[in-house]
Amino acid sequence: PPVLPVSSLSNHLQVSTQRLMRDLTRLGFKNVSPSYLLTFEYSSLIAEEYGYRVHTDSTSVASPQKPKSSQANAPLRPPVVTLMGHVDHGKTTLLDALRKSSVAASEHGGITQKIGAFTVPFDKGSKSITFLDTPGHMAFEAMRKRGANIADIVVLVVAGDDGVKPQTVEAIKHIQSADAPVIIAITKCDRPGLQPRKVIEQLMNYGIQAEEFGGDTQVVSVSGKTGSGVDELEAAILTLAEILEVRSSPKDQLEGWVVESCVAKGVGSLATIVVKQGTLSSGNFLIAGNSWGKVRSLLDVNNKRVKQVIPGQAAQVLGWKELPKAGDHVFQVKNESAAKEVLADIARRNGAQELYQLAESHNKQLEEQR
Numbered sequence: 001p002p003v004l005p006v007s008s009l010s011n012h013l014q015v016s017t018q019r020l021m022r023d024l025t026r027l028g029f030k031n032v033s034p035s036y037l038l039t040f041e042y043s044s045l046i047a048e049e050y051g052y053r054v055h056t057d058s059t060s061v062a063s064p065q066k067p068k069s070s071q072a073n074a075p076l077r078p079p080v081v082t083l084m085g086h087v088d089h090g091k092t093t094l095l096d097a098l099r100k101s102s103v104a105a106s107e108h109g110g111i112t113q114k115i116g117a118f119t120v121p122f123d124k125g126s127k128s129i130t131f132l133d134t135p136g137h138m139a140f141e142a143m144r145k146r147g148a149n150i151a152d153i154v155v156l157v158v159a160g161d162d163g164v165k166p167q168t169v170e171a172i173k174h175i176q177s178a179d180a181p182v183i184i185a186i187t188k189c190d191r192p193g194l195q196p197r198k199v200i201e202q203l204m205n206y207g208i209q210a211e212e213f214g215g216d217t218q219v220v221s222v223s224g225k226t227g228s229g230v231d232e233l234e235a236a237i238l239t240l241a242e243i244l245e246v247r248s249s250p251k252d253q254l255e256g257w258v259v260e261s262c263v264a265k266g267v268g269s270l271a272t273i274v275v276k277q278g279t280l281s282s283g284n285f286l287i288a289g290n291s292w293g294k295v296r297s298l299l300d301v302n303n304k305r306v307k308q309v310i311p312g313q314a315a316q317v318l319g320w321k322e323l324p325k326a327g328d329h330v331f332q333v334k335n336e337s338a339a340k341e342v343l344a345d346i347a348r349r350n351g352a353q354e355l356y357q358l359a360e361s362h363n364k365q366l367e368e369q370r
């Protein structure tokens with residue numbers, strides 16, 4: 001059977017051989033030396049052990065306890081919304097219509113940048129909604145991995161002339177497994193002969209009960225093309241956000257998500273971050289996935305420099321050492337050395353997970369041979 005010397009395992013886990021030997025001894029291994037051979041089963045167990053410990057270490061930094069009591073009196077923040085649905089059912093067209101209403105409503109009035117998120121203000125900015133201009137499944141991938149919600153509300157887009165399709169069903173599964181609040185947008189309502197009622201009936205078969213049938217899911221007919229129903233959709237989102245009490249204090253510990261990233265010419269690594277909690281400020285030290293950075297500048301959707309980003313809003317962040325990825329969790333650390341320490345922990349955890357997977361696939365092969 002395959003074996004691994006302690007020295008190789010320590011390399012793989014990115015811990016010192018000394019530390020690994022000490023831990024092995026503590027776990028009950030006798031006469032441990034750098035050349036001591038470990039079976040793959042043991043290697044993977046140990047890897048898991050490291051992964052687990054490192055994981056708890058870094059989550060104590062990554063996900064601070066939400067102060068529940070302060071959360072209750074915290075101000076409402078803009079809900080973060082993502083669109084999901086079958087291909088060609090009108091997500092992009094509807095987002096463009098929503099974006100137009102954002103341009104029309106903002107004082108700036110110019111062309112907004114496509115930066116992965118945009119905010120539509122209402123009532124002179126006293127309320128707003130932030131839409132993620134990213135494939136909805138991306139947000140869900142990240143949610144599944146981290147067990148957290150990038151989006152507060154999902155708009156499930158169903159074309160009125162096509163009805164529930166395979167990717168609609170796929171989206172419903174995601175929504176239900178994440179327990180995400182949902183609003184149904186029946187699109188292309190400018191087309192003749194649509195039967196929204198049929199769509200509503202189809203959705204019932206998948207456990208989505210429309211309000212007008214005694215359920216609690218709002219259904220709105222819209223047209224991305226003519227813009228009809230867009231106001232109603234926005235109103236439905238704001239109503240649901242109020243019911244859900246989407247709140248966050250700007251004073252909470254920072255938490256956010258990368259929704260898009262790129263290397264911009266002459267500017268460097270740029271990541272669009274949606275802030276879910278706390279305040280993002282210039283000069284902050286951030287961790288995102290496997291990268292860290294000191295926020296050099298913050299740019300809003302109009303490419304205008306801003307000093308701070310409050311919960312429920314998104315901005316482009318400059319100052320990364322390496323380019324973070326869409327779906328990366330963002331949190332704040334004290335300073336550069338803390339950032340490096342946390343990243344070393346994360347690297348170790350990734351190393352441990354890699355080895356664990358290796359060991360698992362190896363064991364599977366062994367089983368098959370038997």
Ligand code: GDP
Pocket residue numbers: 085086087088089090091092093094187188189190191222223224225226
């Ligand atoms: P996506 O794949 O869900 O992003 O769908 P798109 O927004 O790209 O739309 C797919 C096609 O449907 C395009 O040809 C759009 O012009 C058309 N479409 C989208 N929304 C509407 C709508 O509200 N009314 C009509 N008549 N056509 C639409």
Ligand code: MG
Pocket residue numbers: 091092093
């Ligand atoms: Mg599209």
